[in-house]
Amino acid sequence: MTTTSTRSAARGAARPVRLAPLDILGLGMLGVRTRKMRAALSALGISIGIATLIVVTGIPASSQKALMRELSALGTNMLQAVPAHQDPPVLLPPESVDMTRRIGPVTAASAVANTHAEVLRNDRQGEADYTGLTVLASRTDLLRTINAEVGSGRFLGANTERFPTAVLGSVAASRLGVPRITPGQSTPQIYIDQQWFTVIGVLEKTPLSPDIDRSVLVGWDAARTLLKFDGHPTVIYLKAKESRIEAVRDVLPRTINPELPGVVQVSRPSDALAAKRATESTFSALFLGLAGVALLVGGIGVANTMVISVLERRREIGLRRALGANRGQIRAQFLTESVVLSALGGLAGTVLGTLATIAYATHQHWPPVIPLTSVTAGFGGAILIGMLAGVYPSIRAARLTPTEALATA
Template sequence: MTRPPRPARLRPGDVVRVGMVGLRTRPLRAFLSALGIAIGIASMVAVVGISSSSRAELDRTLDTLGTNLLTASAGTTLVGEQAQLPETAEAMVGRIRPVRSVSAVGRVEDTKVYRTGEIPAEQTNGIGVYAARLDLLEAVAGKVSSGTWLNAATSRYPATVLGSAAAQRLGIGRAGPDTRVLIGGEWFTVVGILAPAALAPELDTAALIGWEAAAALGFDGRPTTIYTRSQDSQVQAVSDVLGATANPEAPNEVDVSRPSDALTAKQAAGEAFTRLLLGLGAVALLVGGVGVANTMVISVLERRAEIGLRRSLGATRAQIRAQFLTESLLLAALGGLGGALLGAIGTAGYALLQQWTPVIPLWAVVGGATATLVIGGLAGIYPAVRASRLSPTEALATP
């Protein structure tokens, strides 16, 4: 008795070619199904890429600005009133051994800034007037975007440097000898405009004038905020004694902060938001997987005659399963590749728009590709098993 011939084995290349038949014959359906996967992968890659680019830019900013800046500012008294630092606070802080540099600003109370004398008194634009030490810019790692910073000459005369937001609110785009603002009833020449100060955002809405010029407006000489730069290894030690040194009689009325911590907290908040967006991307990916599964189930129903013919010609159940599972994997892989590409383009475009260096972690791309294959495999298992269980006669009898 002769044994029936063994069915021909399909090579991996043959399995791929057979699996592509359904994609080629129904391109629009394949595209729409792959699009669901692509949206999920693109959102995940873009979220991770934009977040990584933002973190990298923040790290570079901190490296440039330094993390050893500490500030001591006047807080509130026990009864809730505004506290004051003593006039000697700046000099006393400078005696702390690890402190390398000290600078300060002092609020000039009841002094407003106006573009012209025709502006109503109540429209102050939230701009404060501060007396500033000449070394302030170096202490806060600030930069001048237009004009120059105060010097030994201009600090004695009616000259001011505006913060970036203050200049914008006053409608001033450039500093110059013909640009003036009204401060405390006197005309001050705008000699400079600051770039946004990352470590001292309070300066963005300030009009800064010299210590001597501020005295003519009634400034009492008391610093409001003291900026210190310390040895990197001694920042915490300086922070522990900064309040008591600035105001020995009432150290509890001194607010001590490390401005770089605010940027770090911002980064942490961004990471939490990133995790939320990744969750939404995962949901989109799951929806895409359901779309692939739906497409494969419909494909099995529509191709029953093809399945029956292949089974009649000797194809085994395993080969039918392999065909439809491969088709599902190819469909998911196309969506994954397209999504990774879209995500990378979106990340690069957004980063360049923000003037960042684009950073796309390799693990995000590899993880996205792996996720698509897993989704594609899970989505194709049931349709593949269902197709393999069709008997040749039942499948061929289907109209």
């Protein structure tokens, strides 16, 4: 009985102790802590690869976003609808703007209408002093729809559109001698169809709608009561989702005039939309290739460091084997060390690449863009490279017997 108990105790003593994950992590960090300079240089290779990956994807993404903003400012999501030139003339229904807004992808719609009124600087001018300007009845939401801005003063609103007030386009303001509205000074007036209108605002140039620059805008309701406007719009402006702009263009004539869709002419999408889509579809494979090469070089550096680490730490390996560590624990130790090195390099590279991208984009006045896929793929790639780089050194370390490790140390 005593002999059986002794044998059982001996087998229990020879059985290796199971290591918890934190213990394995601590053993893996041992080589990093004791060889800080070598670990830093090994991690540097991985960090350069990750930083390169983020920079070469983040900078083009930032540049692309800035370009997308510029192209969007050119009206890639805008359309115009006008009545066809026919004799007798064709009129758009008064409710056509509200009907246009009901189209699903449409985000904004507004309109102007030619009142056929004449505008002069004052009541002392005659017909010979014709300014060549157009008096348009305008909806209050026109500026938001055509991406226009007020240079000075204010635009027509709910409290002014019913009264004899006017807003001048940039060219109209120059011709009428009202370059800007200055607070605190007397409000200028102009003469429209033998009636005085107070100028409350002057617009900046509107490159998307140059006709507005040569126009005098009055309120929709004021045009009805003061200028005998019949309520039929002559130009309908709309914004829609870029991805559905062609679909909106197809249904717009039938929406504006269901009975006679053929008398509605709709502008084609801006050429800038095609340029924007072409830009979105381009991607630099060369930059990604460079980042991949940088990661590969970093992985080779980690593998080389781990092989040298195994050669230099044979005595440690022999002692651990002699004290009962099995091959699996030795493999786990060196594989963990390789992954830790790569993870530290990946973390440093992510921070470095992100800061470099933000700094360069800010310098170029671009919106900084850090692709999440690049960050996750880069850091995940660093972990994978660490695992692959640590496979051979960990297997080599595990194959060393205690006698061999201590004899060659």
